[in-house]
Amino acid sequence: MNAPPSADPAPLLTVSGLAKRYGDAFIFSDVSLVMARGELVALLGESGVGKSTLLNCVAGLDTADAGSVTLAGRDVLGLSEPEAARLRREDLGFVFQAFHVLPHLSVADNVGLPLQLLGRPRGDRVDRMLAAVGLGGLGDRAPRQLSGGQLQRVAIARALVHEPALVLADEPTGNLDPRSAGLVMDVLVDAARRTGGGVLMVTHSPPAAARCDRVLELTAQGVRLPVSS
Numbered sequence: 001m002n003a004p005p006s007a008d009p010a011p012l013l014t015v016s017g018l019a020k021r022y023g024d025a026f027i028f029s030d031v032s033l034v035m036a037r038g039e040l041v042a043l044l045g046e047s048g049v050g051k052s053t054l055l056n057c058v059a060g061l062d063t064a065d066a067g068s069v070t071l072a073g074r075d076v077l078g079l080s081e082p083e084a085a086r087l088r089r090e091d092l093g094f095v096f097q098a099f100h101v102l103p104h105l106s107v108a109d110n111v112g113l114p115l116q117l118l119g120r121p122r123g124d125r126v127d128r129m130l131a132a133v134g135l136g137g138l139g140d141r142a143p144r145q146l147s148g149g150q151l152q153r154v155a156i157a158r159a160l161v162h163e164p165a166l167v168l169a170d171e172p173t174g175n176l177d178p179r180s181a182g183l184v185m186d187v188l189v190d191a192a193r194r195t196g197g198g199v200l201m202v203t204h205s206p207p208a209a210a211r212c213d214r215v216l217e218l219t220a221q222g223v224r225l226p227v228s229s
């Protein structure tokens, strides 16, 4: 695998001592992680250990009880809600487990939404992203005319269309057959290598994890190398 680009030596993402609890119960207590630009990191962990919660904290969608998150030099947890919303719009691509494809927009309009919100021209970018994830020619369809695996790929195309600094992806190949999963990993690796965007992805898929630069496991105590590696 090619080394990730390292033109900018400052870390893209620094998570330091992050803790999250509900009531008296800690979900995780000391998560620290540094990612370079252009790096892909796979995050493993048992169900319920807090992987989705960690992605939400990194995105500023959830609060933390201790610690800090610095993305491209900005203190994510210290941002006001409008500032956090702007950060998410400009610098983040998020692939949620539930996809969150908007039912009243066409497939192409869903994928183009981040560009529209940023006031950037769509050009042929939407069509190229759809082709890259194996959905070429389906842009005019309504989401209800797509399968679950196709909707997942719409969500991935939408997360990457504006070339964000960091892509957070919650099981991005979870519902996909091996060929479609391979296509999705191709576009994620390409996004990281070509634009220097980082990719932090939760996955239970060994082939997907094998395409990443590093594999980490989230436990209640923090992140560590998986026992099997």
Ligand SMILES: Nc1ncnc2c1ncn2[C@@H]1O[C@H](COP(=O)(O)OP(=O)(O)OP(=O)(O)O)[C@@H](O)[C@H]1O
Binding pocket: 022, 027, 045, 046, 047, 048, 049, 050, 051, 052, 053, 054
């Ligand atoms: N609002 C809440 N109140 C109390 N507990 C919550 C709340 N939201 C999440 N949790 C708990 O936090 C823990 C972490 O949930 P999370 O969805 O982040 O886990 P996960 O590792 O992503 O799981 P999975 O792999 O099954 O998707 C779970 O035990 C869940 O029950």
